[in-house]
Amino acid sequence: MAVLVDYHCHTDISLDSHAKYLDMVTAEYAAGVRWLCITDHCDTVDWRTLQFHQECLTVAQRELEAYEAAKDRIPRDMHLRMGMELAELIFHPELVGELSSPPWLDFILGSYHITREHGDFHEQDYRDPAFCKELTDIYLRDLQWVADLNYFDVMAHIGYFRRYASWQGVDTGLTLAEHGDRIENILKTVIQNGKGIEINCSGLRDGVGPFPSEEILRLYKSLGGEIVTVGSDAHRPEDAAKCVDIGQQVLSACGFRYVTVFTKRKPEFIPI
Numbered sequence: 001m002a003v004l005v006d007y008h009c010h011t012d013i014s015l016d017s018h019a020k021y022l023d024m025v026t027a028e029y030a031a032g033v034r035w036l037c038i039t040d041h042c043d044t045v046d047w048r049t050l051q052f053h054q055e056c057l058t059v060a061q062r063e064l065e066a067y068e069a070a071k072d073r074i075p076r077d078m079h080l081r082m083g084m085e086l087a088e089l090i091f092h093p094e095l096v097g098e099l100s101s102p103p104w105l106d107f108i109l110g111s112y113h114i115t116r117e118h119g120d121f122h123e124q125d126y127r128d129p130a131f132c133k134e135l136t137d138i139y140l141r142d143l144q145w146v147a148d149l150n151y152f153d154v155m156a157h158i159g160y161f162r163r164y165a166s167w168q169g170v171d172t173g174l175t176l177a178e179h180g181d182r183i184e185n186i187l188k189t190v191i192q193n194g195k196g197i198e199i200n201c202s203g204l205r206d207g208v209g210p211f212p213s214e215e216i217l218r219l220y221k222s223l224g225g226e227i228v229t230v231g232s233d234a235h236r237p238e239d240a241a242k243c244v245d246i247g248q249q250v251l252s253a254c255g256f257r258y259v260t261v262f263t264k265r266k267p268e269f270i271p272i
């Protein structure tokens, strides 16, 4: 079996996780993962108030401290890396240098979850088709902005808000037929900048499918994209590595022969 990789998971350094660092690493190892990157949230604003989130300034330092405290108890064949999910820079682009520069970081996921106009994608009512279309337009506009800012190694979970719509029985239809030009532009920007995307497997857990969808992964491949990481986006040890094996199979079915890992921000390619 191929080596399992998980380059997107959270511990209690993230506000929305209670998982102890060592518990998460241990659960990932038990699930078969041998390349693991902890990617705690580094959000520049509080998702409820949209006010500046002071704690973002210390996430990288706390990540280093957690790693140092745990490293002697990690099995030797586990490649454990330090990362972060750096998000909501649209509110504070002036912080991009400071937040992404700590030299011990191995990997940065570039994320976007909160709109200026309506707040968090998690909080929206997708049942009004006109509003759903507006949200999709805002999403693609801001994702292009994130791609252009180019501060990350890999763009996180493209199209992830489809999950919240699906909980309300709505398919947002983030399809190439409808939005192909804009999605292609985002992917071309990522590729031209030498960066990559992830296949986020959290949607496979609840039946929505991977983020991005297979057709977007195939488009990325056809445009020359090679850098793809795989992530469970687990926030609890019970979800550690869930569906990353399926994610790796999806990549293989889409024509990718490698999954990417990063050490000190440099990509390395592991055969699937």
Ligand SMILES: [Zn+2]
Pocket: 085, 111, 112, 113, 156, 157
């Ligand atoms: Zn995210």
Ligand SMILES: [Zn+2]
Pocket: 008, 010, 085, 233
């Ligand atoms: Zn995440």
